[in-house]
Amino acid sequence: MIMIVGADGTIDYVNPRFRAVAGWECDQISGRSITELADKGEVTSCSPSMVQAVIEQRPWSGLIHGIRSQRLADPATETGIGGLDSDGDSVWAYVEVAPIRDETGAITHMLVVAEHVTDLIETERQLHQAQKMESLGNLAGGIAHDFNNLLQPILMLSQSTADSMKADDPRRALLERVVEAAERAQALVERILSFSRDAASGEHRAFALHQVVGEAVDLLTASVPDNVSVVSRTHPVGLITGDPTEVHAVIMNLGFNAADALSDSGGTIEVTLTVEEVDEALASRVRGLVPGRRYARLSVSDDGPGIPPDVRQRIFDPFYTTKDVGRGTGLGLSIVQAVVTRHYGTMTLASEPGQGTCFAIYLPLDGETVREVV
């Protein structure tokens, strides 16, 4: 990607590739001052030093994040030209700035050469995430081992003692509650382990998604505090292939997070389920969607305080939590993400301070095989 800037800072030329990645039209960019781009926020906070280098006519190199895929004249148009940048607003580029001199040695122009490295950065981020998940899997295995050792005497001794009592002994009912709690703890340990397991080992089958969503909404409605209401706008969307228990856990996890966000102010959690026909425009905005395929779109949103940008950056990291000690493990959203990935789906997060938060999950509907192309 090449840009040539005149000695006065005017953009003389931007090659087609550069324009495509940045979402610029030729007639809208040529003749503008490079400082104007920075002023309009078309390049991000890490690039003023690059702009400054161009203005001061000195060499510069560095990584730039966030040249937005918006047309200059129409910022409301979010789709990048050619769909090169699937999330619509995040682009990484490695940029080198160098002066062009005439025969006398005077600088006539500045050459800006940029390499589009969004995919590389994204791949690196995914690799880093995979390494973290592997470490976490091993850690979870260790935790499970210790917990199961502790559960062994609780479960067996309470069960044996209960069995030794007469059927009408009131203490027997109490011990059976202990057994029940131990069995639930055992299931919880298994769930913590499940997200780190290989997808191939999971029991996947076709099931009606709206039924699982309905069950989860019923449970969520019964579980949230009085000042939080749950609204369901779901429709039958057909079958997906996967693990209904895991999908149920995903909905509950997102629902409980939303309820936590609303615990002080109160508010409404909305769960929606629709069919999404993915076109080029949507596929260019949501990474991982395949154009022409049909997906179930499951969203869980709230009208709470929203998630600050710095938290959004780390929200899917294992063990990252903003909750008080003892109120959250920080595993919830990393498990949600792992489950969605195992179902060949993808998810998005939209949140604005004071405007609430919406998690949307896209799961391929049966008959829409995306495994080969994802």
Next chain:
Amino acid sequence: MARILVIDDEDLVRFTIRHALESVGHEVIEAVDGAEGINRIKTASIDLVVTDVLMPNKEGIETIRELRTLDNPPPIIAISGGGRTGNVDFLELARKFGADAVLAKPFSARDLTGTVSRLLDTPCRGGRRTG
């Protein structure tokens, strides 16, 4: 009734298993790791071994392999709370190395005593091995 060697580094687990086995009439000998377990079996007659898989010092897989080299080895039940780390399923591994049965912790007393009975009733396995 049988004499059963229980090898586990967790005293609460050993106590629990002892309680379950003694309640149906078995005699229990305990060992805290594989090394002590092997030593016990060489000095006492044992009908069946229940061994943990993940233990300090001599761990379960190595213990199972060594038990299998004995003349007329007793039946072995491998137990583990680890389930799986990464793609390694320890109980599956224990079975491959010679465990006759496996139980994932936490298991019930009924699971344990039922498995013990089944192995002791199996012909050619369960005869008391004299140390």
